[in-house]
Amino acid sequence: MKILKLFLVFFVFKFGYTQDFSNQWTGYFSYLDIRDISIGNNRVIAAAQNAIFEYDPVSQTQFKTDAVNGLEGSEISAIHYSEAFALSIIGYENGLLQVVMDNNGQVFTIVDILNKQTIAPDDKRINHFLEFEDKVFISTEFGVAEYNLANLEFGDSFFIGQNGQQINVTQTAVFNSTLYASTFGGSIRFANVNDPNLVDFDVWQTIGSSNWRGIINFENQLLTVRVDNSLFEINNNNLNFIRQFPGEVKQLNQDEEKLIVVTPNTVHTLNAQLNEIGLVNALFEEVELETNFNSARIANDVLFIGDAKFGLLQMEGLNSTNFQRVSPDGPILNSVFSLTSFQDELWVVYGEYNRIFNPFPLNRRGVSHFTGDFWSNLTFEDLQETKVITDATVDINNPNRVYLSSFIDGLLILENEEVVLKLDPSNSGLVNTSNPSGNPIPGDVRVGATVFDNQGDLYMSNSITENPLKRLTDNNQIVVADLSETLVEPIKTSSAKVTADDQGNVYLATSFSGIIGFQPSTGLTGKIARDVEGVDLPEVFEPNPVISAMEFDNNNRLWIGTAEGLRVAFNPQAMFDEDAQLNVSPIIFLEDGVPQELLFQQFITDIEADGAGNIWIATADSGVFQVNSTGQETLNQFTQDNSPLPSNSVISIEINGATGEVFFGTNRGLVSFQSRVTDGVDNLENVRVFPNPVKPGFSGVVTIDGLTDNANVKITDVTGNLVHEEFASGGSIQWDTRAFGKHRVASGVYMVLITGEDQIETQVSKIMIIR
Structure with a gap:
């Protein structure tokens, strides 16, 4: 008896509507690493690393969709736009699928492949x-796998390797009612597309051997590319060699009766006779761009190229030497390491x-500068080829001057985004490791971070x-702070972050020696370490745990x-007092x-205090925590x-004290949350109440900002009955x-009666509430 070999995976239909967070959150993602491009309705739909955008070549407008609008945030690997169903379907490296609807921007998340236990995570x-x-x-x-676009649900999945095993399928094509699959598994597989038993691997036949990068039905020709980048036509199941391309073929596409072949450094356009009518490569050599093309499509005879570093490029023609970058404004990368906010600007x-x-x-990643309106990206070359830049400090007396710390090349000083000085052992007192x-x-001089003390000195x-x-x-000379009384083995101790308190004391975080303190006014030193009485540090590493973050709160306590x-x-200042x-x-x-x-045994990556004294804590794998000033209550x-x-790997936090915007830098991108908690101001001249009026159906909170520290706020009805009273912590x-x-x-x-802490300055505002 023949046993029918059916290897059918039943994907339980699982999708959910994702939430749009745009009321309180903002995304600041990079759109320079384009993974894939699709074309539809005279628009270009481009997938960046973990966000997508639509570009209209006629109006030259862009529309972005990112994690704030419901995207998952993982690495995107493919995108397709369906004109028939007016939606975009996004595929991820981890097997996740998301569908973005054209009509309302609703995002559906499909986790069937992602959650399938019988498929290894690396094979999804x-x-x-x-x-x-x-x-x-x-x-x-x-x-x-089959996915039905009409009702948004999975059909069958086909395991078409030998004996029904899993196999890496790079692309599929339908030709003469036959479904073809190019694979990295030794052959091209094919079967009748209408066969009801496609789940049976025995109905699948093979062509050729080797591995195959892609396959496409182009102008009634079935074309495929072998692993050696040779193009073949399949005719009666025979492989006929056409030509070879100069680099790894990363994509085969077709638009407007043209075949598009993409390699890292070239884009070839072929007509129906497979003659080359367009080639892009020489123009990039002229401007010395190191290209890494991932995708290319044609819309209205205009070629669009997706590059892994330079974003979406719009060419003026198939052989044009002119191009325009049309990716949305954003930072260079998504892998954030450190953030610095000053006024409305962010580094x-x-x-x-x-x-x-260990660096x-x-x-060699450069830096990004957000001015509040647009991004300015400084490349590795712009920064005199300075590597491993780990920190930025803005000069509070001259905000156009910024100090960049390099954990291998020393200290870089910028003015108006131009390098004015680079300090290293050759021209300063900085010392190699x-x-x-x-x-x-x-060639190994590690400056981890810088900080200004209360005297304006940079440590x-x-x-x-x-x-x-x-x-x-x-005058840009380097002076040593003598820590020899406290730091016993400095050349065996790595150090990175530094901070200062409001008394001018400076604190240095180390890998295994705890925190070393320095008091400039006296030259005294001290430390927070496990061998010091009164110090309880985690007892996991010897002799001390790695100090990864430091932050002084509004009460001069060191978190x-x-x-x-x-x-x-x-x-913390007790370390300088022997009594x-x-x-x-x-x-x-x-x-x-x-x-x-x-936060027991959590890896803490960063800490920030907001204007109300609340503490924001970033972790390596558990997201962000906001706690009150005592740490007894978790607010978020x-x-x-x-x-x-x-x-969930949040590396850095930074707060704009004037607006209450809290920035979170992660290994997959930058987002911000509008906390509405601001720093206290000097006077009550610019008090704001919003929303005002409060309209029917509103269920949020009314924010009153522009307050001085500890200002008293009373809210009464028009007859003077008190309904709310609070002292401001912050602004x-x-x-x-x-x-x-x-x-x-x-x-x-309702009347808002505000009195400053000095009991002299007052301000009155009104709130209209409509139920």
């Missing part, structure tokens, strides 16, 4: 979409080191040297992030009556599951429109 990549009738054939690294750097401050392998024998390593870390804390003088948890130094004892301990809170340690936790964070408060947190107040006009 979506390689290609082929629309055929009312469905798409999805080429994946495990086989082919983003991408250099990095690992958990023990290798060295990266030392090897275990104490000998310097040429910096100079890792793995005899004197790892240094100061820059007004300390380590690779294994959170600590608070309640009196005082430090108090460094975890935050303990009760959960169901059981004592718990806040943002993760991929409940927010637009593109990743704003929020009111839930309830009378002392109980019932909602009725429609009417």
